[in-house]
Amino acid sequence: MQTLTKNTIGGKEIMLNGEGFLVHAEDWDKQLAIGIAVAEGIADLTDDHWKVINFCRQTAQNSKSPTLRQITTGTGISTKTMFALFPKGPAKKVARIAGLGKPEGCV
Amino acid sequence: MEESTRKIAFVCSKGDLDMAYPALVMGWAALGNGIDVTMFFTFWGMDMIRKTRQDHLQIAPVGNTSMKLSMMGIKTDNAGIPNLLGVLPGMTAVATKLMKDKMHSIGVPPVSEYLSMLVDGGAHLYACKMSVDMMGLKKEDFVEGVIDIVTAGDFMDMTEGAQIIFI
Numbered sequence: 001m002q003t004l005t006k007n008t009i010g011g012k013e014i015m016l017n018g019e020g021f022l023v024h025a026e027d028w029d030k031q032l033a034i035g036i037a038v039a040e041g042i043a044d045l046t047d048d049h050w051k052v053i054n055f056c057r058q059t060a061q062n063s064k065s066p067t068l069r070q071i072t073t074g075t076g077i078s079t080k081t082m083f084a085l086f087p088k089g090p091a092k093k094v095a096r097i098a099g100l101g102k103p104e105g106c107v
Numbered sequence: 108m109e110e111s112t113r114k115i116a117f118v119c120s121k122g123d124l125d126m127a128y129p130a131l132v133m134g135w136a137a138l139g140n141g142i143d144v145t146m147f148f149t150f151w152g153m154d155m156i157r158k159t160r161q162d163h164l165q166i167a168p169v170g171n172t173s174m175k176l177s178m179m180g181i182k183t184d185n186a187g188i189p190n191l192l193g194v195l196p197g198m199t200a201v202a203t204k205l206m207k208d209k210m211h212s213i214g215v216p217p218v219s220e221y222l223s224m225l226v227d228g229g230a231h232l233y234a235c236k237m238s239v240d241m242m243g244l245k246k247e248d249f250v251e252g253v254i255d256i257v258t259a260g261d262f263m264d265m266t267e268g269a270q271i272i273f274i
Contacts, residue, residue, distance in 0.1 A: 068139060069214070069216070069224070078227065079224050079227035079228055080227040080228075083138075083227065083228050083229055087141075088112075088141030089138075089139050089140050089141040090139070091139055092139065092140070106132050106135070106136065106215075107132075107135065107214060107215055107216065107221075
């Protein structure tokens with residue numbers, strides 16, 4: 001059983017699971033994404049960040065975010081750029097910011 | 108406040124197709140978790156980073172007790188591939204093609220592409236000096252992303268505090 005934590009991000013109270021993923025998908029909005037990004041160490045969400053976030057939200061299955069390889073092949077954004085945009089674990093990081101569940105799959 | 112980064116190092120010593128993937132899969136997963144990854148290629152493992160070899164790795168059915176006839180589409184449950192059959196010319200190529208097709212069908216990239224993904228993700232790749240000397244190789248024989256040819260001692264220095272996985 002994962003522990004859930006109540007967090008206040010950007011003035012909004014939300015529930016996160018033990019790994020920092022949003023519990024209630026309906027809580028997500030762009031303002032919240034900006035707040036989560038700051039908490040994840042990304043001060044500014046650029047157009048490229050949004051391109052990835054939007055792609056993940058559009059292609060998420062059962063609210064699970066796509067894997068990094070699915071993101072790079074789907075958006076045309078390179079692996080290198082993904083690690084620059086979302087340092088230290090891009091797929092998980094973008095999943096948290098996009099309010100989705102943890103990506104599943106080994107590639 | 109920055110947490111100290113977890114470090115993992117893989118020693119890749121095998122050049123068989125099936126033994127190339129564990130480090131690639133785990134290394135990729137580690138990068139995806141924000142873990143620092145170092146890969147040290149030694150002996151036959153250097154085939155994974157040799158330009159002329161990395162996309163020609165093979166898997167041999169001879170002496171491979173895990174490889175079953177059923178994997179070749181012949182419904183025979185646990186019956187293995189007889190070694191006598193495995194020695195026939197072309198059997199290694201057949202087994203290799205079979206494995207590559209299976210990997211492709213589940214979306215796993217070939218070794219060269221997988222490795223370049225790891226390099227792009229920030230993995231540090233090194234070749235083993237003794238193996239390089241033994242096989243008469245040069246840095247130019249290796250793919251882009253291989254940082255240097257280093258000794259076992261260098262490897263120990265650079266992996267201080269890391270978890271080391273030998274494959």
